[in-house]
Amino acid sequence: MTKILLTRHGHVDGIKPERFRGRQPLALTAQGRADAAAVARRIAATWRPSHIYTSPMERCVKTAEAIAKACAITTVERCDDLNDIDYGAWQFKSFADAEAENAALFAAWFAMPQLVRFPNGESLQDLAARTANALRLILSRHPDDVVVMVGHDSVNRALLLQFIDLPLSAYWRIAQSPCCLNEIDVADGKVIVLRINETHYLEDISA
Numbered sequence: 001m002t003k004i005l006l007t008r009h010g011h012v013d014g015i016k017p018e019r020f021r022g023r024q025p026l027a028l029t030a031q032g033r034a035d036a037a038a039v040a041r042r043i044a045a046t047w048r049p050s051h052i053y054t055s056p057m058e059r060c061v062k063t064a065e066a067i068a069k070a071c072a073i074t075t076v077e078r079c080d081d082l083n084d085i086d087y088g089a090w091q092f093k094s095f096a097d098a099e100a101e102n103a104a105l106f107a108a109w110f111a112m113p114q115l116v117r118f119p120n121g122e123s124l125q126d127l128a129a130r131t132a133n134a135l136r137l138i139l140s141r142h143p144d145d146v147v148v149m150v151g152h153d154s155v156n157r158a159l160l161l162q163f164i165d166l167p168l169s170a171y172w173r174i175a176q177s178p179c180c181l182n183e184i185d186v187a188d189g190k191v192i193v194l195r196i197n198e199t200h201y202l203e204d205i206s207a
Contacts, residue, residue: 001187002139003146008156009059010035011178018095022087028062034205035179036063040070042201047146054150055082064150081134084152088121114168124168131158163191
């Protein structure tokens with residue numbers, strides 16, 4: 001059995017007020033570093049992961065490194081297929097600016113996300129294909145391991161939709177808070193989702 005512990009990076013600028021963060025290089029804030037330390041403690045206290053795969057974005061790498069340190073894992077492997085969605089021309093635009101630029105596309109993103117392609121960027125279909133590639137790689141390499149995956153809000157939603165067999169139109173039905181924890185077991189072609197968006201260990205961290 002492969003046990004996957006899927007988490008999101010810690011807090012960064014651009015979450016509130018909201019921006020299309022995507023591939024924007026963003027460092028963890030002080031809150032984000034505290035988030036990463038908390039999820040690292042949570043994982044180390046309960047599981048013994050052997051490998052960590054992360055998006056190449058710094059905010060994910062630093063979160064992964066905090067988990068690696070807590071779990072005494074020497075290597076963190078960067079996986080391009082876990083990179084955040086490419087928002088193209090909307091990269092790091094505020095929600096207000098994006099809506100002002102193209103109100104119809106902005107509304108469609110929240111009403112029918114499966115039909116949206118960002119200007120000069122990706123669609124959810126592109127994201128789903130990439131994350132499936134990452135998942136295939138990890139399952140083939142680690143049939144009997146506990147593996148941590150560090151992704152983004154969009155990446156984790158795309159993966160979870162595949163795990164629970166929901167369409168891309170259900171994208172907004174799943175929440176993914178910074179440094180939340182999702183636990184998924186995969187064995188003999190069967191998937192069991194044990195937890196989604198667990199965050200109780202972050203409750204004592206003040207913003």
